[in-house]
Amino acid sequence: MxxxxxxxxxxxxxxxxxxxxxxxxxxxxxxxxxxxxxxxxxxxxxxxxNPFASGLRRNKSKTIAVVVPEVANNYFSLAINGIERIAQENDYHVLIYLTHEDIEKEKGIMKHLENKRVDGVLMSVTMNTNNQSHLSDFQQKGIPIIFFDRICNEIETAKITTDDYISGMNATNHLIENNCKDIAFLSLGDDISIMQKRKSGYLEELHKNNMEAPPERVIKCGNDDEMNYDLIKKLLSGKNKPDGIFASVEKLAITTYQVCRELNINIPKEVKIICFSNLETASLLSPSLSTITQPAYNIGKTAAEVMFKYLDKNKTYIPNENIVLQSTLHIRESSQQIV
Amino acid sequence: MxxxxxxxxxxxxxxxxxxxxxxxxxxxxxxxxxxxxxxxxxxxxxxxxNPFASGLRRNKSKTIAVVVPEVANNYFSLAINGIERIAQENDYHVLIYLTHEDIEKEKGIMKHLENKRVDGVLMSVTMNTNNQSHLSDFQQKGIPIIFFDRICNEIETAKITTDDYISGMNATNHLIENNCKDIAFLSLGDDISIMQKRKSGYLEELHKNNMEAPPERVIKCGNDDEMNYDLIKKLLSGKNKPDGIFASVEKLAITTYQVCRELNINIPKEVKIICFSNLETASLLSPSLSTITQPAYNIGKTAAEVMFKYLDKNKTYIPNENIVLQSTLHIRESSQQIV
DNA sequence: ACTATTTACGCAAACGATGTAGTAATTTTA
DNA sequence: TAAAATTACTACATCGTTTGCGTAAATAGT
Structure with a gap:
């Protein structure tokens, strides 16, 4: 025994x-x-x-932490999948922590991890992480962090992202080509870099087409689904509604579908929709959903690989490096003009 | 530093x-x-x-492991969500391990965990786990296991499940009431208890209605999506196809949708579908998907709570206990007779 | 044949926290 | 007032591994 x-x-x-x-x-x-x-x-x-005896003696935990906002999320669960795969290959263990988009929880988690419980951290910050002091403090303790997707620019380390700016432009351009004249952007907060980039791509593409939108076309949604529902409902009520919606994250597109259903708004006839998403069932929705799909599994895998590249060499310092993977545009019914 | x-x-x-x-x-x-x-x-x-020093001295890791087949899965990710919540409340850490439905990987993981790295394990076995020796061996080491959903009956411990037999009957009955005369059951393997129960419910309900199906109406699907696609395609090709399908897990229903799309089979007119699922977008599918939805978050939460009930008391022995939570039937278009 | 080197092992000190046993100094009790 | 009990601390062994150092025996070198 x-x-x-x-x-x-x-x-x-x-x-x-x-x-x-x-x-x-x-x-x-x-x-x-x-x-x-x-x-x-x-x-x-x-x-x-005994892992505790070894860990104590060698000052190695053989463990990495993954800190993400949610796990019940197609993007993050795929990323975790990729991370776990590489960790198993390297004989490492994976601790998981969920912030639920709460920056205070994020701070608490990082505090908990400071005492060498893990050899490294892979993370996507919360939508509210507009201050990086808890992250740089953490890094100062000598534990490497690598960011994926929701990165923190101020921290010097490796960052794995997708081509969000380009994707933002492409998605917007696609809507324009499908005859949208008034495109709204659904943002998840507006603090984090990924949102800035997606929004910049959107704004830039509008600008290129001389279609500058008024500021109220950028809807700042949040973590509360009901509030988001109300915001989107307000956006789509009345006659001054947009004819195109670019949702920065999957769940906002889902909410938009629900609102449209309630308000009896036809997609794509009255309003066209495209969003960032890793939804498996995108093509089975009614109407099928056009998406910008990120290589979530590979993002997680890459983040883990970079981490182990440094851990293997016993390097706790990871120099700045931006690894950008490409998202793919999947055009489906929700964004296409009916001919 | x-x-x-x-x-x-x-x-x-x-x-x-x-x-x-x-x-x-x-x-x-x-x-x-x-x-x-x-x-x-x-x-x-x-x-x-220092967690390693304390862990070594007190023989406590303040860590539990979650061992599941997949994380990119609506059910498991919700369960993990519930588990993580309770773990955080108890100041515990959560290690995650994915078996990818591979029993050899499951064995390897359990071997890795035998050395007191964790104080307890919450798990859902693989679809192929038809032998429990690696699990009873593990239990012998004095580390408690609690099962959720995919339980192992032969192991004495707490098990959190849903009312799968009843749900199986209800789903089947619902299809019968909607005029299905020939209902197929899509099973995920046939080794694990949960599949037996769902299938028994299906068979019993058929029996009650004098509708016994031939054995080939039970399709044994597996972990390979392409093979499943082919199996289901074969089922739905030709004139001898069923008019009702009861999918035991979400992904098989999704595959069925895809097959129907390819074969141009109208759901629900030609074939009605219902399945176990935690898909958020079930109501947005075309047609909207009827589901038996398990309280996944609460299942995870309950499993963790029971674990901590014993860990708090320093009890490593958990007596047999079956906790059964109720699933809910969500009738949508995919299973309803058009009137 | 005598020293230098290699081989193969044991001793003991860490790693950091915990808890038992011990000890002065103070306070209580009869 | 002497003995007993309490208070507030310290010393030290311990958890299981790892690793630098020491050393006896075996081998090599000249």
Whole structure:
């Protein structure tokens, strides 16, 4: 029942603890015959080193943390999938922490992680993270952070993102080409870099087409689904409603669908919709949803790979590096002009 | 940069290490004045105990593991959400491991966890877990396991499930009431208890209505989406196709939608569909998808709560207990007779 | 054949926190 | 007032591994 440890192994083998330890770690100090004997007995007795003792001694946790706003989210769950895969390959363990878009929770989590519980952190900040002091403090403790998607520009480290600015332009351009004259942008907060980029792409594309929108066409949504529903409902009520909607995140597009259903607004006839999304069922929606789809799995995978590249070398300092993966535009019914 | 430890704190305070340790743990052996002094300095110096040292000494990891087949899955991600919430409330950390429905990977993961890295495990087994020896071995090591949803009956512990048998009957009955004469059941493997129950409910309801189906109406799908696609396509091709489909898991219903689209089969006119699902967008699909929806968040939450009930009492033995939460039937277009 | 080197192992000190046992000094009790 | 009890602390062993150093025996070198 109780786990077997080095001391017991050593006694049975009639060797010292250190010999057994070194044999298991394949040290050159130990003879081949002894090594084999130790390995065999260790396997027989089902010995596995106590991670707390090793962690304490070597100051290595063999664990990384993933800090994200949500897990019940197609994008983040795919990213976690990619991360977990690479972690398993590297014999690492993955701790998961959810901020629920609450910056205070984010701060608390980072505080909890400061004491070397993890060798590194992969994170996407909350939509409200407009101040990075808790992150730079954390970094100062000597634990590397790598950001993916929702990055924090002020922190020097590796950042994995997609081409959000270009995608923002492309999505907007697509709506314009489909004859939209009045396009609204649904933002998730407006603090974080990813939103700025998507919005900039949107604004720039409007500008290029001489279609500058009034500021109220940028709707600042938040984490409260009901409030978002009301905001979008207000946007789509009355006669001054837009004929195109570019949702910066999936859930805002879903809410828009729901609002349209309630208000009996026809998509895409009355209003065309496109959004960033990793929804598997996008093509099965009514109407099928046009999306900019991020390579979520690969983003997670890449973030983890970069982390392990440094951890393997025992480097806790990760220089600035921007890795940009490409999103793909999937045009479906929701954004197309009916001909 | 380097984390401050008890020794440094003690030196600065001119106290012994043990005094500081006890003061921080609010021991009665320490005077109030000293306690305050220690607390203040600890906060000032941002001291947090080294988790490996504490873990080693107290034989407690303050960590639980969640072992599930997938995370990019609406059901499991919601369950994880519930688990993480309760873990945070209890000051616990959550390790996540994905089996990808691979029983060998599941075995490997359990092996990895045997060495007291975690205080407990919450798990949903793979669709192929037809042998529980790796799980009972694990339990023998003195680490409690609690199952949710995909339980293992042979292991004595707490199990959180939904009323799968009843739900299976209800879903089948609903299809019958909507005039289905030939209902197929899409199973995910057939090894695990949850599938047996859902299938039993289906078979029993058919029996009650004198509608026994031939064995080939139970389609044993697997983890390979393309193979599932082919299986379902075969089922729905030709004239001998069923007029009702009961999918035991969400992804099989999605695949069915895709097949129907390819084969130009009208849902619900030609074939009616209902499935177990936590898909947020079920009502936005074309046609909207009828579902049996499990209280996934609460299942995760409950599993975690039961775990902490025992961990708090330092009990590693969890007696058999079956906690059954209710699923809810959401009737939408995909399963209804058009009148 | 005698020293120099290598091989193969053991000893013991960490890593940081915890808790038992011990000890002065103070306070209480009979 | 002497003995007993309480208070407020310190010393030290311990959890299980890892690793630098020491050392005896075996081997190599001249």
């Amino acid at each position: 109780a786990a077997v440890n080095l001391k017991q192994l050593a006694k049975i083998l009639n060797l010292s603890i250190s010999t057994v330890s070194k044999a298991l770690r394949d040290s050159h100090e130990i003879g081949d015959a002894t090594k084999e004997r130790v390995l065999a007995k260790a396997k027989e007795m089902d010995y596995t080193p | 380097a984390a401050v430890n008890l020794k440094q704190l003690a030196k600065i305070l001119n106290l012994s290490i043990s005094t500081v340790s006890k003061a921080l743990r609010d021991s009665h052996e320490i005077g109030d004045a000293t306690k305050e002094r220690v607390l203040a300095k600890a906060k000032e110096m941002d001291y947090t105990p």
